[in-house]
Amino acid sequence: MPPIVPPMPEVMTVLGPVSTADLGVTDAHDHLFLRSPALPGQDFDDVEGAIEEVAGSDLETVVEVTPIDLGRNPAGMREVSERTGVHIVAATGYHRDAHYPPGHWVHSATVRQLADRMLADLEDGMDGDSARAGVIKAGASYQRITPSEGRRMIAAAAACKETGAPILVHTEIGTMGLEIVDLLTREGVAPDRIILAHLDRNPDLELHREIADRGVWLEYDTVGRIKYRPDSQLLDLIASGLQERMMLGLDLGQRDYFRAYGGGPGLGYLMNTFVPRLRRRIGDDAVRGILVENPARAFAITKP
Ligand SMILES: [Zn+2]
Numbered sequence: 001m002p003p004i005v006p007p008m009p010e011v012m013t014v015l016g017p018v019s020t021a022d023l024g025v026t027d028a029h030d031h032l033f034l035r036s037p038a039l040p041g042q043d044f045d046d047v048e049g050a051i052e053e054v055a056g057s058d059l060e061t062v063v064e065v066t067p068i069d070l071g072r073n074p075a076g077m078r079e080v081s082e083r084t085g086v087h088i089v090a091a092t093g094y095h096r097d098a099h100y101p102p103g104h105w106v107h108s109a110t111v112r113q114l115a116d117r118m119l120a121d122l123e124d125g126m127d128g129d130s131a132r133a134g135v136i137k138a139g140a141s142y143q144r145i146t147p148s149e150g151r152r153m154i155a156a157a158a159a160c161k162e163t164g165a166p167i168l169v170h171t172e173i174g175t176m177g178l179e180i181v182d183l184l185t186r187e188g189v190a191p192d193r194i195i196l197a198h199l200d201r202n203p204d205l206e207l208h209r210e211i212a213d214r215g216v217w218l219e220y221d222t223v224g225r226i227k228y229r230p231d232s233q234l235l236d237l238i239a240s241g242l243q244e245r246m247m248l249g250l251d252l253g254q255r256d257y258f259r260a261y262g263g264g265p266g267l268g269y270l271m272n273t274f275v276p277r278l279r280r281r282i283g284d285d286a287v288r289g290i291l292v293e294n295p296a297r298a299f300a301i302t303k304p
Contacts, residue, residue: 009300012134013087014077024060026295029221029249035071038098042254047076049260054084058271061087067095067137074129089134092121094152096139107148114155122163139170157187164302168195174202177211191215203237212245217298221249223274224265239281247294
């Protein structure tokens with residue numbers, strides 16, 4: 001009788017399941033298409049522009065976390081992936097309140113309706129396209145989780161428990177991390193299914209250690225956002241610890257952040273500018289852990 005070999009875990013990309021072993025260097029938080037009333041004049045929706053950015057990025061996987069009703073483009077993501085050979089993991093789920101004006105259906109939908117929409121994206125495909133989502137987005141406001149955000153988070157927990165897809169949560173300026181973990185774990189989500197984004201906006205290592213001790217994943221994803229702080233401070237933070245729970249991204253969420261639209265730093269910034277500095281600080285093995293091994297574990301679909 002042949003030995004029973006456990007199946008290799010997989011990540012769901014817009015072109016279908018991919019073995020975690022094939023994910024490679026991963027930008028754990030970015031955008032290729034986005035349109036939000038919270039960011040007027042900053043829409044970006046050009047497939048050729050996205051291809052130019054991705055092709056010059058030296059990345060092997062991009063986690064594209066544009067959620068429901070914010071300009072997400074499943075067919076565009078498939079085309080970018082097909083033409084560049086770069087894996088793209090798309091998101092279902094919902095952002096924080098600021099991106100959904102009063103009267104938007106997400107505010108009146110029931111938890112079950114919110115969850116069912118996510119399950120359809122994860123299991124059947126998004127917005128009538130064959131591309132399936134591979135991660136669940138959620139979001140909280142600055143210093144609070146509003147009632148509407150709380151309902152969407154509870155729905156995200158239900159979708160996570162039913163599919164094994166991870167939940168990636170937007171924190172506003174790095175606040176509410178522990179409260180988000182409390183809410184999701186109270187709903188029965190395993191800590192290793194939770195990824196907290198934008199923690200580097202509040203570069204408080206003691207707080208990050210406390211969050212990491214809960215067993216969740218941390219994202220430092222404002223690399224190259226010099227208006228927030230110099231990259232040197234981010235290099236110090238990464239070198240100080242928590243590398244075993246950490247992932248990186250650029251979170252290019254505005255048109256002005258892309259070279260293809262005449263701005264910067266552009267999607268090539270992570271590998272071409274920041275990572276060479278990071279290698280000199282922490283060495284190749286630690287960089288590989290952050291860019292390859294941690295995302296392979298965090299974004300794996302862990303069948304419940
Ligand atoms: Zn983002």
